[in-house]
Amino acid sequence: MTVAASAVPERVVLAARPQAALRLYCVPPAGAGPECYLRWAPLLPPWIEPCSVALPGRGTRAAEPSLTDPAYLSARLAAVLDDWTDPRPYAVFGHSAGALLAYEATRHLRRTHGRPPSLLAVSSLSAPHIDAYSAGLPPRLTAGLEGIRELVGPIPDQLLADARLMAAACTPLLADCLLLLHYRHHPEPPLDVPLALYGGEHDPVTSVPDLQAWNDLVTTPTRVQLFPGGHTYLQTETKALVDRLTETLDPALYARAAATA
Template structure:
């Protein structure tokens, strides 16, 4: 089923920010923000009993916002280029009560880990993250990755298989063509600021409010360049398909990772594959977070006793338009 791609796919656009729900710098934009709600809990962290502490996954450099697991499935969320774990902080609230706990992943080189050099190659990143998962994650978990994060999640799943580590219940990928499809290269590292601005503007997906903040772009350039390198300087090697179901999300108007390129992820699993097409562009998965959370929770509902799909059957059904 592997197609012969004569032309390299256009690179999925990346955004220099973590929060894509709001592109307006004015105060009025705050009204559009979903509430970042949380359970009311008057208990100060220092008053926690040991029993309560054990319910929470421990905070590490890789997992700065572990949330409260309470026995559910940890959804390890890998961010897009230039972004960090903060991009998913609001997902903790959105997934509450679903049995799924969002656990944003922080690769080195950004936010709290900005003093560490970022990875420029996905394989060492996958090795480091797989080791961390094997060390820290004790219960059921799944991987979610957006754009560059999708590739990282995929290679991490492969690495976990390689080392005989804990197995994710599910792989969720968003905003990236299937890994065997080649991408264009955009070498951001050596670009001048005007060049970088223009490149990001041309690729689309970075709000003007960020493009207009030259100081911010300059600060983000190194990690953007590294993340683009992770995503693009990647030589895909053929390995047996994962024995993990894959669910993919694609923005209808995402020029770099549209439904067709995303459907090709189906080749990488022997278990059921589903594609959900969302209205919008590259960041549709964040714009439609509520729907995505529902679909994720549904996909993970049988985590306790995973349904055995027909071995070897790849189900590429379901193009759903999310309105």
């Protein structure tokens, strides 16, 4: 497959804070662009610079062909995260399909001797080594609107009433579902990176045991932190999630700084 040179993730700075001590990269969930994290900027303290990534075929880049190769995208995402022009520590948060890209980008950085994140935070996605994607996604993709609602939450009436709008909204979602279905986990040693695990209390897509299984992939296990809601809990529990993540980032930042001093 030939991939255009421009088909790479692009950094999006949600609120420029050049004096911030830490950059936080938020990788969008399935079908979404960086705009889904705009509400995070005013909720984060000044010492965190909120960033995201724009992927081909999603959000403002919806006119571009979507890419569904997880290895290609995660390698290019790694180059965005480990920015040689910015020596500040960084953390990465990924929700849904974004969690897989964040994890694989971190593994790619280790393989290439890049700079690891101070924290890897994953949300609402089963651990990649337990083969849950091929079992859980096809039934939802064949269940019509109810299956789609489980993945993205409520669907506005104006989308349901316009077939073209509905197609435009569903195309990037389906692309990210294909990305998950294309994924094959290759065992490597556990990551020596602090981990945070988040999820919804009533998530029909990702169970608590499937979230807990992420602990198999790191050297220091952590507990799952749950919030009210389902698979898209971050839409309704934004402040609670950002507050919890901020509390985790502070000690993670200084622990990583001490380890690399």
